[in-house]
Every structure is written in C-alpha cells, then in structure tokens.
Amino acid sequence: MQQTPYNYFAIFDVDYVPPPDFLRRCMRIFVAEPATAFVQARFDFLNPHENALTEMQMVTLDAHLGIEQATRSWAGHPLPFNGTCGIWQRAAIEAGGGWKGDTVTEDLDLTYRGWIKGWRGVFLTSVAVPGELPADSKTWLRQQQRWQDGFRHVSTRMFPAILKSRDIERSAKAAALLHLCMSLNQPVLLIGVVSGLLAALLAPALVPLLLKLFVLTLVWVLVCATTFLRAGHNFIRDGEMPPLRFTVVLLRFVCGQVAMLARSLGVNVRKAMDRPKPVVFDRTPKRGN
DSSP states (O other): OTTOOOSEEEEOOTTOOOOTTHHHHHHHHHHHOTTEEEEEEEEEESOTTSSHHHHHHHHHHHHIIIIIIHHHHHHTOOOOOOSSSEEEEHHHHHHTTOOOOSSSOHHHHHHHHHHHTTOEEEEEEEEEEEEOOOOSHHHHHHHHHHHHHHHHHHHHHHHHHHHHOSSSOHHHHHHHHHHHGGGGHHHHHHHHHHHHHHHHHHOGGGHHHHHHHHHHHHHHHHHHHHHHHHHHHHHHHTTOSOHHHHHHHHHHHHHHHHHHHHHHHHHHHHHHHSOOOOOOOOOOOOOOO
C-alpha cells in the first residue's frame, strides 16, 4: 500500500489460483456500491478428494461459505473477511486503522475495526477461487488452533468497542457479539464436561440424569451438524457426494472436532504454565502439488 497510489487491493494466499475474470466479476460490486469495504469471493479447492481429511474440510468449508458467509452478507450482518480471495478498498483499510500484525487473524480484526466505522463487505458465492487444503492431520490441527487463538484475540479486543458504539443498532450488535462468542465454544464445553464429572462424583444419584442429558445433547449436536454440513454441500456442489460417503466424512468431522478440542486444551494448559510470548503467525505449510 505504501508503494502504490491505487485504491483497490486483491489479496490471495500463495496457493490460490484466481480465474482470469476474477477482477472483472468482483470489481462490479465497487462500481455499483462505492461504499463497500471489501468483496469476498468463495474459495474452492484444488485437492478436495486427496484423502478423507481433505474431503471433510471441503464439506465443512462449503457449509461455512455457502450458509454462514452467504447469509451474513444477504442479511446485512457483520461479514468477516476470510483472509484470501478478496478485494479491499484502500479507504476502508485506512478507516479501520490499517493492517495490524498483533493478532494471528488480522483479516477478522480489520473486518470488525472497519465495520464499527460503517464499512460493510459483500460475499459472492458465484465466484470461486481454488486453493490447496492441508492434507495431513498435524498441519490441519495447527491451522485450526491458530484460527481459534486469533478468534479469541479479536473477540477480547472488539467486545468493548462494539458495546460502546452508539452508531450500531442493537440487532447488529447482537449479531456481532453472537459471532464473536463462537471463540468461547471450547472453554464453555470444557466447563460443561468438568461440571458434569464433578456432579457425578459428588452426587452419584444424578448419574442417570446426567447420562440422559449427555445423550440428548450429543444427538442434538449430530443432527444440527449433519443438517448444516449436508445443506451447505448440496448448495455449493449440488449433492455430488453420495449419502454413504457423506456419512464417512461426518464421522471424520466428529473425530476431528474431538482431536482439535484435545489439542486446544493441551496448548492452553501449556500457555498458562509458560511465560507470555509474543504473537507469532504459525503459517500453514502447503505442498504445492
């Protein structure tokens, strides 16, 4: 930005391959609505069927992009930039205070800093840009941990600013806070599990009730996850994955969530025991195949 006088910046992670008409299709939004902060294209995948892990990522990201991001854009809720496959307007970046490297999710950070200043983003499901998915569990878990940590950083920073703002309607504040509260899912889950175990130890008579609540909660979560993931996949890919294969992917998703929770707990325990360290961006390596 310091080296050029121009007003728009297309941003891609190095492994993404934009189509030749990317600029032509995305810049239309800025022409029609000059006050747009950024245009976010839907990222697609170069290796979605490499293994079970990449298929699981394809399904989950399809749901995130095809349902969550699309709905936020259409409903006028805060739309977080996904860090790649988008175009930002210089005025919006400067209004939000510029790029900052003190969080590992600088895309989410800038989104909310600009949103508080009145800048809004637009999501295009119709423009797809393929990139490479992590194909091994170790790399994927590192990526997920970075996203979780960054989400918490931004939530802690932006909660007070959103609550204090007099320019944001209550419904918009509620949507923003609900989105940022997703960073609390793992701590809340940990508290719930620990509380249930303590209740079972201190009052054994509650064990049958606790087991029923656990089973009901588990069934509800699985139903919601299945509906969400299947609907997103069908919307983006018109149901190309058969039901049996989708069931396998769903089981891989559940195992991935458990592994991610276990890793997150271990990382957070180590952080609590160590001295505070500066924020370091833990890059997700890509093979480039």
